[in-house]
Amino acid sequence: xxxxxxxxxxxGERMRPLTxxxxxxxxxxxxxxxxxWHLEKLxxxxxxxxxxxxxxLAGQFPEALGDGSRWGLRIRYVYEGPTxxxxxxxxxxxxxxxxxxxxxxxxxxxxxDADLATLPAEPEGRAHLLMVxxxxxxxxxxxxxxxxxxxxxxxxxxxxxxxxxxFRRELLDDxxxxxxxxxxxxxxPPRFKLRPxxxxxxxxxxxxxxxxxxxxTDVGTPARLAQLDAELSG
Numbered sequence: 001x002x003x004x005x006x007x008x009x010x011x012g013e014r015m016r017p018l019t020x021x022x023x024x025x026x027x028x029x030x031x032x033x034x035x036x037w038h039l040e041k042l043x044x045x046x047x048x049x050x051x052x053x054x055x056x057l058a059g060q061f062p063e064a065l066g067d068g069s070r071w072g073l074r075i076r077y078v079y080e081g082p083t084x085x086x087x088x089x090x091x092x093x094x095x096x097x098x099x100x101x102x103x104x105x106x107x108x109x110x111x112x113d114a115d116l117a118t119l120p121a122e123p124e125g126r127a128h129l130l131m132v133x134x135x136x137x138x139x140x141x142x143x144x145x146x147x148x149x150x151x152x153x154x155x156x157x158x159x160x161x162x163x164x165x166x167f168r169r170e171l172l173d174d175x176x177x178x179x180x181x182x183x184x185x186x187x188x189p190p191r192f193k194l195r196p197x198x199x200x201x202x203x204x205x206x207x208x209x210x211x212x213x214x215x216x217t218d219v220g221t222p223a224r225l226a227q228l229d230a231e232l233s234g
Contacts, residue, residue, distance in 0.1 A: 003098045004047045005091065006038055007163075008108035009055035009084040014220050023057045025108030026064055027225060030232025033064060034219060038106050043071040045117045047104065051097050053078040053090045080189075087194035088179065092172055100169065107163030111228055112216040119166050124149075125206030126171040127198065131159035132216040143202070143209070151209045153202050159209075161198075162216055171197055 012019030018027060025035035035052070042050060050073050054061050058079050068075030078094050085093055091105065102123060104116065112132075120128050129151060134141040141158030143151045175192070176185065178200040184191030201207040217228045 002047060002101065003049045004042050004051070004104040004106065005094050005098065006035060006050060006052045006106050006108050007087055007090055008035060008061065009053045009058075009080050009090055010109060011056045011084065012109075015222060015225070018222055018225070019056070021057070023054070023060055024219070026060055027219070029111060029219070029225065029229045034111060035061075035065070035108050037111060038108070039065070039068070039071050039073060039075075041116050042104070042106075043073055047073065049074045049076070049099075051076045051078055051094045052108075053080055053085070053094055055080045055082065055084040083191070085189060085191045086184070088172075088175065088197055089184065089189060089191040091167065091194065092175065093189045095169060095172070102166050102168050104166050105164070109219050110163040110217065111219055111232075112162060112164060112212065113214045114162075114164065114212045114216070116164070118210070119164075120208075121166070123166050123168060124208050125168075126201045127165055127167045127207055129198070129207065129209040130162045130164040131209045131211050132162045133213070134158070134160045135216075135218060137218070137220070143198075145209045145211055149208050149210065150205060151198075151202055151207045153199050159211060162212060163218070171201060 008025040012024035015024050026033045054077055062077055076097050131145050138160055142161045144155035144158050145151055178196045179185055179192045219225050
């Protein structure tokens, strides 16, 4: 995997007032912005090109991160406009800037100590998701990971999608049918969530996953941000 995409276009509404002046991925934990933890991990596994999609306070990203050369990376910023395109629309919109090989994607508002080198460079199916234990704020989880490493929309016990995965372009084939007539799909560029595409892949047995048993945090609120900062700074 030489190319990666970091989802950083969210409005950070649950993180207010901190995100009124700073995009969530640029909030500091352990002495550096959340997104820098990702950039360091990507550089460590040989990724050399990173697309970062932006919307809210987009101008702060190039100011803070530059062209990526300090990490040995080349960063390209993808501005989605004042309204984010959601994860599915964001991935579709960024594809022209990424190579033909599978793309490693990371949500800009999570923190994880997983070794990204353990993710498959060439997923067996259309995508491979890193799954984690269910956090207190999401106890029901997302998908079942079976003994063969395949993910299912139904069944127990369920794990939570970490926001880290490897995606083939084929996942977006016929995205319009998978997404249906939801608001945003007729816009240019279209806006839609990633989950319907994942569910379609699961229905065809083409979505695999692996479980990470280490540390992971969805940094979605000021309280969780403060807790993670205290853990990393201690």
